Amino acid sequence: MRYTLRDGVLFACAASILILSYSLQPTSVIGRDLHTSLSGGEVVSSFDTHSGFQGDGKSCTVITFEDDAFLQRIQQQPNLWKPFPPDETVKTLLYGVYTDEYAIYPCVTGKDSPEEPLIPPMEKGYYLLEDRHSQAKENPDLLERSSYNFTLSVYDADNRTLYYYKLDT
Known part of the structure; x- marks a missing residue:
């Protein structure tokens, strides 16, 4: 069987699409x-x-x-992943703060429920927060920004x- 240049280009395009996908x-x-x-992970919702x-x-x-293979992998990265309970910033982002004087709603919410926490409370867990804001170095307090x-x-x-979870406002 003889292959043409067109066949080679089609094969390269198909391979590129497969790799990109x-x-x-x-x-x-x-x-x-x-x-x-x-x-070993399976996407259950997105x-x-x-x-x-x-x-x-x-x-x-x-x-x-x-x-528990993923758990073991993140436990090997103590400089990235922090164990629960979360610090005050992460706790506020996840679940909000409610007092008699004020309420701060959670930032980590579902697609259609802007005041309901997306992630259920948990006892044992780990978290990793990446502040991607352009002012993160000048103003490290994430909750003080607009x-x-x-x-x-x-x-x-x-x-x-x-x-x-990613949030960009």
Whole structure:
């Protein structure tokens, strides 16, 4: 069988599409962001509203694992992942603050519920907060800014569930 130049170009295009589609899989992108392999994980839900002005929006991908291999991988990165309970900033982002004088609603919310926490309370877990805001170095207090650009990953060790959340305002 004789191959033509056209056949070679078609094969190269098909191979490129296959490679590109794999590299854009949510688990590939998230694993790269977290510096951790997500092998053995299964995406159980995902949403993304980042179609707004200047890329504003929020997204969340929930990945479950059958065993503790992912937990072991993040425990090997103590400089990245912090154990629960979360610090005050992360606690406020996840669940808000409610007092008699004021209420701060959570920032990590679902697609259609802007006042309800997305991630359920948990006892055993780990979190990784990446502040992507342009003023992060000048003003390190994320909660004192008028806009947010952060990625918060939370791993529920009891339920073997990873929540990967991005907010851009």
